[in-house]
Amino acid sequence: MDNLFIVVSHLNPDPMYKQITDQVKEAIASGGLKPESRLPSIREMARELKISEITIKRAYSDLENQGFIITRSGLGSYVADINRDKLRQEKWKEIQKEIMKICKTAERFNISTREIIALIKEIKESSDG
Amino acid sequence: MDETENILEFKNVQKRYKGFALDVISLNLPQGYILGLIGPNGAGKTTAIKILMNMVKRDRGKVRVFGLDPQRNAKQIKNRVGYLGEEQHFYGNKTVAWTGNFVSTFYDNWDTNMFQSLLTSFQISRTKKTRELSKGMKVRFSLALALSHHPELLILDEPTAGLDPVIRREVLELLRKKSKNEGKSVIISSHITDDIMRTADLVAFLIEGKIVLTSEKDELLSNWKRIHYKKGTLDSGIVNSLTRGKDHAFGSSGVTDCYLEIKDSLTQGITEGVVKIENVNLDDILISLVKGA
Numbered sequence: 132m133d134n135l136f137i138v139v140s141h142l143n144p145d146p147m148y149k150q151i152t153d154q155v156k157e158a159i160a161s162g163g164l165k166p167e168s169r170l171p172s173i174r175e176m177a178r179e180l181k182i183s184e185i186t187i188k189r190a191y192s193d194l195e196n197q198g199f200i201i202t203r204s205g206l207g208s209y210v211a212d213i214n215r216d217k218l219r220q221e222k223w224k225e226i227q228k229e230i231m232k233i234c235k236t237a238e239r240f241n242i243s244t245r246e247i248i249a250l251i252k253e254i255k256e257s258s259d260g
Numbered sequence: 261m262d263e264t265e266n267i268l269e270f271k272n273v274q275k276r277y278k279g280f281a282l283d284v285i286s287l288n289l290p291q292g293y294i295l296g297l298i299g300p301n302g303a304g305k306t307t308a309i310k311i312l313m314n315m316v317k318r319d320r321g322k323v324r325v326f327g328l329d330p331q332r333n334a335k336q337i338k339n340r341v342g343y344l345g346e347e348q349h350f351y352g353n354k355t356v357a358w359t360g361n362f363v364s365t366f367y368d369n370w371d372t373n374m375f376q377s378l379l380t381s382f383q384i385s386r387t388k389k390t391r392e393l394s395k396g397m398k399v400r401f402s403l404a405l406a407l408s409h410h411p412e413l414l415i416l417d418e419p420t421a422g423l424d425p426v427i428r429r430e431v432l433e434l435l436r437k438k439s440k441n442e443g444k445s446v447i448i449s450s451h452i453t454d455d456i457m458r459t460a461d462l463v464a465f466l467i468e469g470k471i472v473l474t475s476e477k478d479e480l481l482s483n484w485k486r487i488h489y490k491k492g493t494l495d496s497g498i499v500n501s502l503t504r505g506k507d508h509a510f511g512s513s514g515v516t517d518c519y520l521e522i523k524d525s526l527t528q529g530i531t532e533g534v535v536k537i538e539n540v541n542l543d544d545i546l547i548s549l550v551k552g553a
Contacts, residue, residue: 136490137510138536157533171509179508 134163135171139180147182151190156199159210160218170200170208266324267291267413267445268312273321275307282307282469284321289447289462291412294439296460296477297449298546304469305449306346309417312447313343325413339368342411346418348398352391356401359390360408367409378404396427403431407438414438414446420455432459453542463542465549472549483520484545488513490534498522504548515540515548 137154139147158164170176173191177184191208194200198217202208237247270287282304289295299305310316311323314330314337323330325337350359356379364370379386382400384393393401399419406414414435420428436459438444450456456463457477464474473480487494487502488511501522502514516522519537529535 135510136488136534138488138513138538140538142539142541161533175509179510181508 134158134168136163137176137180139182147186148190148193151176151180151187152193152197152199155190155194156218156221159199160222164210166210166212168210170210172207265290267326268295268447269322269324270308271322273308273311273323274319275311275316276319280304280469282311284308284471287464287471287474289445291445292439292443293461294435294446294448294459296456296463297447297466298453298456298463298542299449299451299466300546300550301451303466305466306417308466309415309447309449312415313338313341338366339409340412342406342409342414344399344402344406344414344416344419346421348402350390350398350401352389354390355386356384356388356390356393357386359401360386360405363405364408370409372408374410375404375408378407396423399423399427399431403434412444414444416446416448418450419448420450420452428455429458435459453546457542465546467550473545480545481539484515484517484540484548485519486513486515486538486540486544487519487526488536488538489529493529493532493534495525498525503552513538515544517548 135155135158137151139150143150145153155164155170164170170191171179173184173187176182177187180187191200191202195202195208199211200208201211233247234244237244266288268287268289270284272286273282273284275282280302287308297305297308307316311318312325312330314334317331326340328337330337351362354362360375360379364372364375379401382397382404384397384401384404390398390401403419416435419431423431432455435446435448439446439461446459448456448459460477462474463477463480465472487498489499491512498516499514501518502516505514506512526535526537530537
C-alpha cells in the first residue's frame with residue numbers, strides 16, 4: 132500500500148468518510164493508484180487508521196457509487212478504469228470555484244483580470260523551471 | 261515584559277510536602293490577561309494557587325500579588341482578589357441572602373447592588389437555603405460572591421469541574437467579559453483543557469510540581485502541529501525531531517513543537533501532497549509534555 136497516503140483527523144471539519152474518499156480520489160488522480168489496482172480491504176483500513184468499519188464502508192460505497200472503484204464480492208475493491216475523465220470533471224468544478232474566489236478577492240483590491248492571467252503564467256513558468 | 265506590569269509574580273518558589281515538591285522558577289501574569297494553568301491531577305495547581313491566597317505558606321522564594329507579599333499583606337490582597345475554589349462550602353441551613361451578608365463583612369468594598377444583580381442574572385433565589393442549591397447553582401452563587409467586591413484579580417481553581425456544558429460555557433464567557441471589557445486579570449486552573457482553550461490568553465503547563473512550559477496560547481498552537489508524511493519523503497533530521505510518532509500502513513506521523521521554524525522545509529512536500537499538517541489541541545500538548553517529563 133505504498134501508493135496510498137491517508138490522514139484522517141478529528142479536527143478536520145469534513146466527516147471522516149469524506150476525508151477518506153477525497154484522499155483516495157486524489158491518489159487516483161495523481162496516478163499513485165493505477166486502474167485495476169487493489170485497494171486495502173475495509174477491515175484492513177479500519178484497523179490501520181483506527182476508525183470504525185462502518186465509516187470505511189460508507190467511504191467505499193460512496194467511491195463505488197461515484198464510479199471510482201469496483202467491488203467484486205469475495206475479491207475486494209479495485210480502482211475503476213473509467214475514472215480519469217470523471218475526476219477531471221470534478222476537479223474542473225473545484226478549480227472554477229477557486230478561480231471565482233480569486234476573482235472576487237482581486238476585485239476587492241483592484242487587481243485586473245489581465246494581471247491575474249499574467250501571474251498564473253509567471254508562476255507556471257517558474258515552477259516548470 | 262517589565263516586572264512592574266505584573267499583577268502576579270512567582271520567583272524560585274518552593275514548597276515541599278512528603279512525597280511532593282512544588283518548584284516554580286518563574287511565573288508572571290500581566291494585567292488584563294487570562295492565564296490558564298494546565299496540569300494533570302496532583303501536579304500542584306491547587307498548591308500554587310493556595311500560596312497566592314496565603315492558604316499555604318511557601319518554604320522559600322518570592323511571591324508578589326499586586327506587588328505585595330501574601331504572607332505579609334494577606335488581608336489587603338484578599339480585598340482585591342476574587343477566589344473560587346474547587347469545592348463550595350456554605351452553612352447549609354442558612355439562606356442565600358444570609359450568606360451574602362455574612363461574606364460581605366469580610367470586604368471593605370462590598371457592592372450590594374452588584375451582588376443583587378448577579379443573583380438576579382444567575383436566577384438564584386435569595387430565600388433558598390444554600391444546601392438546597394444544585395451543584396451548578398452553588399458554583400454560580402460562589403461566583404456572585406467572588407465578584408461582588410470588584411476584585412482586580414480572579415482566581416479560579418477547577419471552576420467548571422462537574423458542571424454541565426451550558427453552565428460551563430456561561431462561566432467561561434463571564435470570565436472573558438470581565439477580562440476583556442473590564443481589564444480584570446484571571447487565573448484559571450483546570451485539567452479540562454477545552455475550558456482553557458476557550459478562555460486563556462496565556463497558558464502554563466504544570467507537571468509534577470514544575471512549570472514545564474509557559475507561552476501565549478496562539479503562539480503555542482501555531483508551533484505545535486502533528487506532521488503526517490508518506491514514508492521516505494521527509495528529511496530524516498525532521499523525522500528524528502518529532503515526538504509521539506505513529507506508524508500505519510498509509511503513512512507516518514509525529515508531533516513537532518517548532519512548526520514555524522521547519523515550515524519552509526515542508527512546503528515542497530505539502531504541495532506534492534506527501535506531507536500534511538494537522539492541528540493539535542492542548543490535550544495533545546499536555547500528553548506530550550507528561551510523556552517527555
